[in-house]
Amino acid sequence: MNIKRLALFVLIILLGYCALDFTSADILVREIILNTGLGQGFLYRPLPEWVGPAVDWAYAMAQEADPIEQSKLDSRILLLHHAPWKETMAILDAGTGLIVIDTWASPVSAKKASAIIRKIFNKPVTYVINTHHHWDHTFGNQVFTGAEIIGHKHCAEDMKTSYKSADDRKHELDKALKGTDYQSIQSYIQEVQHSIRQNFVLTPPTKLVNEKEILILGNLKVILYHAPGLHTRSNLIIYIPEIGLLFTRREFQHDSLPVFEVGIELPALIKNLEEILASGKPIKYIIPGHGDPIANPDLKVPLAYLQALQKAVTTAKQARKTPAEAEHDPAFSAFPQITSNPGIHHSNISFIWKK
Numbered sequence: 246m247n248i249k250r251l252a253l254f255v256l257i258i259l260l261g262y263c264a265l266d267f268t269s270a271d272i273l274v275r276e277i278i279l280n281t282g283l284g285q286g287f288l289y290r291p292l293p294e295w296v297g298p299a300v301d302w303a304y305a306m307a308q309e310a311d312p313i314e315q316s317k318l319d320s321r322i323l324l325l326h327h328a329p330w331k332e333t334m335a336i337l338d339a340g341t342g343l344i345v346i347d348t349w350a351s352p353v354s355a356k357k358a359s360a361i362i363r364k365i366f367n368k369p370v371t372y373v374i375n376t377h378h379h380w381d382h383t384f385g386n387q388v389f390t391g392a393e394i395i396g397h398k399h400c401a402e403d404m405k406t407s408y409k410s411a412d413d414r415k416h417e418l419d420k421a422l423k424g425t426d427y428q429s430i431q432s433y434i435q436e437v438q439h440s441i442r443q444n445f446v447l448t449p450p451t452k453l454v455n456e457k458e459i460l461i462l463g464n465l466k467v468i469l470y471h472a473p474g475l476h477t478r479s480n481l482i483i484y485i486p487e488i489g490l491l492f493t494r495r496e497f498q499h500d501s502l503p504v505f506e507v508g509i510e511l512p513a514l515i516k517n518l519e520e521i522l523a524s525g526k527p528i529k530y531i532i533p534g535h536g537d538p539i540a541n542p543d544l545k546v547p548l549a550y551l552q553a554l555q556k557a558v559t560t561a562k563q564a565r566k567t568p569a570e571a572e573h574d575p576a577f578s579a580f581p582q583i584t585s586n587p588g589i590h591h592s593n594i595s596f597i598w599k600k
């Protein structure tokens with residue numbers, strides 16, 4: 246293993262400790278147990294004082310290496326990830342053309358992706374789908390000329406308002422810059438800022454989705470569900486039954502908790518997940534916007550948690566109980582993952598209660 250590969254490996258391990266989301270831009274330091282091999286473990290807490298410089302060192306070394314990571318899930322599905330945020334770009338072979346889901350943070354990197362795509366598939370990109378409006382998922386749209394760009398109507402609206410002028414774009418990226426203390430992330434955002442000053446054309450979706458849309462794109466049936474409050478008001482859940490892919494937040498797996506943000510429509514979300522499960526087709530992978538795919542996810546667990554949330558809040562309100570009583574409803578004892586994420590559960594209850 247050469248030094249660049251080692252640095253990249255260290256970076257990936259360190260970023261694994263840090264839940265990076267540029268909207269909150271918090272770095273969560275997690276605790277892990279390391280087994281000493283002597284029959285006892287010890288608690289190991291990476292300190293921000295040394296995680297920071299270590300991430301910066303690894304990032305600087307990894308800069309020398311290719312920031313693009315490729316993985317093929319099968320002959321029809323290619324995933325490209327861009328360091329250091331590991332933004333996902335998914336490429337699906339739909340027969341005569343390709344579907345690209347999300348386009349990274351700048352035309353410069355999207356162009357590099359486009360060259361890789363051409364080399365691997367040698368087919369035109371006929372559709373681009375944006376999972377939501379944020380710049381790190383949409384700023385490469387302009388590279389895919391000739392493709393129809395699909396997104397929720399709020400995705401188009403929010404791109405047009407948040408990123409209208411060069412000053413607006415600078416303002417939004419400056420917010421992300423201020424949100425992190427890590428020099429490596431700052432360098433990355435500055436790099437994006439620099440590249441979009443040179444050559445950027447705001448390219449929002451033109452085929453707009455409302456609540457639900459079933460599209461036949463090439464030889465694939467693609468089902469799009471509006472999922473407001475899962476991160477932004479413009480988020481889509483994308484389900485492709487034939488190849489078993491679900492594009493959504495990484496928390497939709499058995500040992501995690503879905504995280505709500507403002508604008509959540511819980512009954513609609515429950516109905517959509519029930520519909521996806523009722524289709525009877527196995528979900529082979531959840532593809533999150535950042536990070537690795539999650540193989541064989543068990544969607545029944547997060548769905549049961551969402552149903553329990555809805556019921557606990559409705560019952561508590563009817564009985565004139567408090568949000569705290571709803572939060573400790575006995576039904577939640579079936580979800581041990583709440584114990585490790587009490588803050589998320591508390592905040593989810595608050596969002597549903599206010600609805």
Ligand SMILES: [Zn+2]
Pocket residue numbers: 268377379476
């Ligand atoms: Zn986002």
